[in-house]
Amino acid sequence: MNKENRPIPAFIRKKCMACKICVDDCPVSCIGVEASGTAKDPHGYPFLEDEAQCIHCGQCAENCPVAAIQMAAA
Amino acid sequence: MDKGYTGKILNVNLSTGDISEESIPDGVYERFLAGMGLGAYILHRDIPANADPLGPENILGFVAGILTGTGSLFTGRWTVVGKSPLTGGWGDANCGGMLAPAIKRCGYDGIFIKGCSDTPVYLEIKNGKAAIHAADDLWGKDAVETEVILTERCRKKKIPRVACIGPAGENRSLISGICTDKGRIAARSGLGAVMGAKKLKALVFTGTRKITPQDREEMHRLSRKCNRWASLQIPFVSGSMMGKIGALMRMLPTQMAMDGMLFKIMLGKWGTTSMNQMSVEMGDSPIKNWKGTNKDFDANRSRTVDPDIFRQCEIVKYHCYSCPIGCGGICATSGKFSETHKPEYETVLALGGLCLNEDADSIFYLNELLNRAGMDSISAGGTVAFAIECFEKGLITKDDTDGLELSWGNTDAIVALIEKMIRRDGIGDLLADGSKAAARKIGKGAQHYAIHAGGQELPMHDGRCDPGYVVHYAAEPSPGKHTVGAQMYYEMYRLWKKIKSLPKPDMVYFKGRKYVADEAKAISSAACSKYMNVLNGTGTCIFGAFLGADRLPLFDWINAATGWKKTPEEYLAIGDAVQTLRQSFNIKHGIDPRQNIPGPRVTGQPALSTGANKGRSVDLETMIRDYWQQFGWDPSNGHPRPDILPLTVDSPTDRTQV
Numbered sequence: 001m002n003k004e005n006r007p008i009p010a011f012i013r014k015k016c017m018a019c020k021i022c023v024d025d026c027p028v029s030c031i032g033v034e035a036s037g038t039a040k041d042p043h044g045y046p047f048l049e050d051e052a053q054c055i056h057c058g059q060c061a062e063n064c065p066v067a068a069i070q071m072a073a074a
Numbered sequence: 075m076d077k078g079y080t081g082k083i084l085n086v087n088l089s090t091g092d093i094s095e096e097s098i099p100d101g102v103y104e105r106f107l108a109g110m111g112l113g114a115y116i117l118h119r120d121i122p123a124n125a126d127p128l129g130p131e132n133i134l135g136f137v138a139g140i141l142t143g144t145g146s147l148f149t150g151r152w153t154v155v156g157k158s159p160l161t162g163g164w165g166d167a168n169c170g171g172m173l174a175p176a177i178k179r180c181g182y183d184g185i186f187i188k189g190c191s192d193t194p195v196y197l198e199i200k201n202g203k204a205a206i207h208a209a210d211d212l213w214g215k216d217a218v219e220t221e222v223i224l225t226e227r228c229r230k231k232k233i234p235r236v237a238c239i240g241p242a243g244e245n246r247s248l249i250s251g252i253c254t255d256k257g258r259i260a261a262r263s264g265l266g267a268v269m270g271a272k273k274l275k276a277l278v279f280t281g282t283r284k285i286t287p288q289d290r291e292e293m294h295r296l297s298r299k300c301n302r303w304a305s306l307q308i309p310f311v312s313g314s315m316m317g318k319i320g321a322l323m324r325m326l327p328t329q330m331a332m333d334g335m336l337f338k339i340m341l342g343k344w345g346t347t348s349m350n351q352m353s354v355e356m357g358d359s360p361i362k363n364w365k366g367t368n369k370d371f372d373a374n375r376s377r378t379v380d381p382d383i384f385r386q387c388e389i390v391k392y393h394c395y396s397c398p399i400g401c402g403g404i405c406a407t408s409g410k411f412s413e414t415h416k417p418e419y420e421t422v423l424a425l426g427g428l429c430l431n432e433d434a435d436s437i438f439y440l441n442e443l444l445n446r447a448g449m450d451s452i453s454a455g456g457t458v459a460f461a462i463e464c465f466e467k468g469l470i471t472k473d474d475t476d477g478l479e480l481s482w483g484n485t486d487a488i489v490a491l492i493e494k495m496i497r498r499d500g501i502g503d504l505l506a507d508g509s510k511a512a513a514r515k516i517g518k519g520a521q522h523y524a525i526h527a528g529g530q531e532l533p534m535h536d537g538r539c540d541p542g543y544v545v546h547y548a549a550e551p552s553p554g555k556h557t558v559g560a561q562m563y564y565e566m567y568r569l570w571k572k573i574k575s576l577p578k579p580d581m582v583y584f585k586g587r588k589y590v591a592d593e594a595k596a597i598s599s600a601a602c603s604k605y606m607n608v609l610n611g612t613g614t615c616i617f618g619a620f621l622g623a624d625r626l627p628l629f630d631w632i633n634a635a636t637g638w639k640k641t642p643e644e645y646l647a648i649g650d651a652v653q654t655l656r657q658s659f660n661i662k663h664g665i666d667p668r669q670n671i672p673g674p675r676v677t678g679q680p681a682l683s684t685g686a687n688k689g690r691s692v693d694l695e696t697m698i699r700d701y702w703q704q705f706g707w708d709p710s711n712g713h714p715r716p717d718i719l720p721l722t723v724d725s726p727t728d729r730t731q732v
């Protein structure tokens with residue numbers, strides 16, 4: 001697939017609940033969860049772990065209940 | 075699928091290798107929801123009356139809730155159901171992690187497994203398909219090892235999700251459960267033994283289907299509103315203060331109705347370990363096999379389970395699927411295992427105060443060991459406490475314990491004993507089926523020290539402190555569980571905000587009021603049970619429910635996901651029907667509901683002469699009668715009246731081989 005200019009998810013940390021709905025939704029499991037937190041914010045947040053696998057389907061953004069994912073150009 | 079549920083289940087027969095798909099009429103969901111309700115419907119219909127729980131006729135069901143995957147929050151709990159080998163009646167256990175949506179992504183609301191394989195197998199379920207594979211290479215491996223191997227073996231693109239048993243389930247320990255996500259466990263009711271008896275090592279879910287609610291926009295609107303409450307986290311006291319707050323609560327003659335927002339803030343900071351010392355101090359946590367008091371495990375001895383100790387070794391918080399709180403955590407540990415899921419309050423106190431064990435390192439180790447073995451930490455701790463008391467009373471000696479000095483707080487002996495229970499080695503074999511079964515074998519009056527309801531060891535909440543707990547331990551279709559109701563739970567559920575006919579508790583009341591058996595308490599207890607059946611039908615976590623019904627839009631979510639237009643009252647009526655269905659299952663299987671009533675120590679007969687629960691006893695008989703009456707059951711014996719038995723004998727419809 002020509003990946004140029006195809007949108008990938010951008011995670012908006014401030015809005016994110018770390019609920020992993022997007023992690024489950026991604027059909028190719030390219031969204032990972034941070035393995036450690038910080039003292040101030042100890043939650044494990046989602047991130048695009050394997051960009052090469054992303055099929056740009058937008059499911060993660062569509063299903064995030066709090067609109068913490070934006071599909072944006074890579 | 076645009077109603078949140080798939081409308082299909084998968085039936086698997088491990089004796090014959092038959093696998094078939096069954097369509098479930100919409101009416102079944104409208105009567106019982108999905109999740110546990112659907113499970114109760116299928117099991118009541120399909121398990122014959124005299125089925126041996128460990129034989130081929132028993133059915134083990136893995137079910138997901140109607141709200142799972144629909145954009146709702148807190149709805150990632152899956153439930154396993156079956157005839158319990160531990161209690162002989164209805165069995166269910168639920169668990170979080172990432173498994174629940176994976177069931178639905180395979181195209182099913184539930185997987186129902188009957189028959190027994192001759193050799194170890196695992197079941198791989200894909201989009202509308204399933205296959206049985208040999209698992210000889212996995213048999214004997216622990217739950218974490220099994221999950222790692224199967225995740226790698228079955229992965230295409232999407233990461234598969236795995237439910238499996240460890241050695242305890244393989245050894246058919248009647249206190250074993252089913253694990254997922256490297257140490258989360260559906261631990262209660264002994265259903266791991268059912269899986270072991272079926273020689274079913276694991277289920278692997280590799281589905282990729284979409285889960286579609288009727289109105290996703292409305293789902294998200296409701297979730298955003300709910301998240302405003304769920305994400306509210308204010309700075310809170312230190313861990314060591316929690317014990318002091320518990321002590322203060324003990325001393326006051328009055329009590330305030332609990333607002334679950336406070337509990338949510340505690341959960342957000344520490345998880346369930348927030349309760350550790352507080353519960354001991356206020357008399358909520360049973361000590362020394364239920365015969366001790368907070369004085370036996372005072373602040374100096376319990377300092378090793380200060381919630382801050384658990385928080386300090388937390389590398390990252392752990393969220394189940396769709397949960398905005400994340401009460402779990404991954405902890406770094408020293409010793410044999412480098413990591414473990416943060417031990418839960420139940421685990422800490424069952425292996426701690428109940429056995430007077432002060433050694434926190436041993437609790438971390440045993441937590442990981444039990445999770446990997448797939449053994450219930452509540453029942454394991456309860457059984458060890460029972461064994462220690464038998465040893466103390468001279469009913470068993472060093473000759474019986476393979477030389478272990480089973481004294482209170484002897485950490486090395488407690489650790490060695492649990493390792494033996496997992497392996498069914500020596501005395502461990504005697505104890506691996508829980509305290510009731512062990513007491514029967516020991517004889518000599520040992521049953522007086524086995525603290526259980528219907529065979530299931532009691533959790534770490536003392537009915538002498540909150541009598542609501544013991545009503546549910548004794549009178550629920552699945553006895554001995556703390557995750558249904560209590561007087562404090564009723565206060566936190568805030569159901570009266572949605573259902574005007576339900577009683578509103580007083581803001582402040584004298585503690586003595588808790589022990590008066592009156593109609594309002596019976597109505598509240600029954601409402602807890604009905605509500606829990608709705609929560610379990612939707613896959614919702616009890617901690618979400620603690621936010622309060624006015625802050626967790628459960629009923630609105632169900633309507634938005636399914637397109638139904640039911641009222642909160644109608645949902646509670648569904649919960650009522652599921653309760654009767656589960657109790658009918660018990661009656662069908664020859665359970666006398668009164669056999670689940672725990673022994674007199676638990677209700678304070680005689681009352682303790684010292685400590686937080688000094689002088690307290692519970693009029694359990696009256697409370698149970700009143701509670702059963704609320705469902706239209708015979709108050710004298712808990713049998714549903716014949717005219718209210720839900721019609722569940724419909725014959726299976728529409729099965730196709732897959």
Ligand code: SF4
Binds near residue numbers: 016063
């Ligand atoms: S679904 Fe949204 S809120 Fe949940 S983890 Fe993903 S980005 Fe965060």
Ligand code: SF4
Binds near residue numbers: 009026027054058
């Ligand atoms: S756009 Fe699709 S493939 Fe890419 S991360 Fe989101 S869900 Fe996964």
Ligand code: SF4
Binds near residue numbers: 395397
């Ligand atoms: S509150 Fe805790 S147990 Fe409940 S869903 Fe969230 S992480 Fe899981």
